[in-house]
Amino acid sequence: MGLLERLDAGEVVIGDGGFVFELEKRGYVKAGPWTPEVCLEHPEVVRGLHREFLRAGSDVMQTFTFYASDDKLCNRGNEAGVKFTCRQVNDAACRLAHEVAAEGDALVAGGISQTPSYLSGLGKKATQAEFKKQVDVFVENKVDFLIAEYFEHVEEMEWAIESLASSGLPVCATMCIGPEGDLHGVSAGQCAVRMARAGAHAVGVNCHFDPFVSLEAVRLMKEALAEAGLKAHLMAQPLAIWTPDTKKQGFIDQPEFPFALEPRIMTRWEIQKYARQAYELGVRYIGGCCMFQAYHIRAVAEELREERGKLPAAHQKHELWGGGLLLHTKPWVRARASREYWSRLSPATGRPYSAALSRPAGWGVTAGHQELLQHKEPTTQHELDAVNDKFKEAEA
Numbered sequence: 001m002g003l004l005e006r007l008d009a010g011e012v013v014i015g016d017g018g019f020v021f022e023l024e025k026r027g028y029v030k031a032g033p034w035t036p037e038v039c040l041e042h043p044e045v046v047r048g049l050h051r052e053f054l055r056a057g058s059d060v061m062q063t064f065t066f067y068a069s070d071d072k073l074c075n076r077g078n079e080a081g082v083k084f085t086c087r088q089v090n091d092a093a094c095r096l097a098h099e100v101a102a103e104g105d106a107l108v109a110g111g112i113s114q115t116p117s118y119l120s121g122l123g124k125k126a127t128q129a130e131f132k133k134q135v136d137v138f139v140e141n142k143v144d145f146l147i148a149e150y151f152e153h154v155e156e157m158e159w160a161i162e163s164l165a166s167s168g169l170p171v172c173a174t175m176c177i178g179p180e181g182d183l184h185g186v187s188a189g190q191c192a193v194r195m196a197r198a199g200a201h202a203v204g205v206n207c208h209f210d211p212f213v214s215l216e217a218v219r220l221m222k223e224a225l226a227e228a229g230l231k232a233h234l235m236a237q238p239l240a241i242w243t244p245d246t247k248k249q250g251f252i253d254q255p256e257f258p259f260a261l262e263p264r265i266m267t268r269w270e271i272q273k274y275a276r277q278a279y280e281l282g283v284r285y286i287g288g289c290c291m292f293q294a295y296h297i298r299a300v301a302e303e304l305r306e307e308r309g310k311l312p313a314a315h316q317k318h319e320l321w322g323g324g325l326l327l328h329t330k331p332w333v334r335a336r337a338s339r340e341y342w343s344r345l346s347p348a349t350g351r352p353y354s355a356a357l358s359r360p361a362g363w364g365v366t367a368g369h370q371e372l373l374q375h376k377e378p379t380t381q382h383e384l385d386a387v388n389d390k391f392k393e394a395e396a
């Protein structure tokens, strides 16, 4: 069954988790450019990560094509100075996703994301030309559906949806926004309305915020869609870290981004709560983004086992609510084999004197950088340009 048949029948579709952050940690993606050359450089690593998510219960193998538009990939050669084209990266990514999807009953989704062309103000034609190159490869590779994800300006998202819809394939659209809406001041609700009107079959959010903040944004989207009399499936692929303290741009604005976020990682039990709340809100495409690992996806599949009527292969090594601990040698650990225990536990950070909320280190940076670290996040291209100018001054 295809994506829309599954969603129209009210089934839960479980997405995958984070590739770009995970592979950065493993040493295959560079933070900064965040591009997915690894699909060609170390295909076995990408294949292995797809397999982990499949085993954990993902119904979708999403091509690792984040930031894989030509305008983003150009001048991003690997250490050997070899450059890969959009066509090469997207084609390799499609093959890897297909290969693993065939090992289960998974769907393959081709994914596109925001482009430098849009941010540099090159306009609709140039931006869509970038999307089209990716879509052509997805269509040739016969993916099952398409996802436009990680857009923070609804205008670019509309252009992306238009490009994807021209393929005739089902289109999912998630913006990396929270309840405050996009970076142009468009509310979350209006973003959903505009995504649905542009032709998206499923709309929602991905990345940038924690599962609970993200669901708040999806709730606003749901209300606005109902008010506008529009029908679209709801989708959520949030971070697997806590971001109760973020501003408009989510975890990008946290001082810990991107190299010190580990203390914020959610437990599997917290992700189970997310899965339940997402389901109750009516979200039927439930997955994850950055920091979401296979055990988090397994937690989604386990929480929704009755609704789905099945459990994933990885469940063989994980009994519900820590049941496997009954085989532990120590009786006080055996006593933890219960829902009562894990659903009520409040974990510590383990860091002496650690705080719940963060503060950037203030030493070792220039006055110019110091000012940048305190910046109020830009919400328009004009403001972003001004901050970039300041950055250049600070560097000079």
Ligand code: MET
Residues within 6 Å of the ligand: 017, 018, 019, 020, 021, 062, 066, 111, 150, 207, 289, 290
């Ligand atoms: C920064 S968002 C990245 C989304 C993409 N699907 C990934 O997992 O890598």
Ligand SMILES: [Zn+2]
Residues within 6 Å of the ligand: 018, 206, 207, 208, 289, 290
């Ligand atoms: Zn992400």
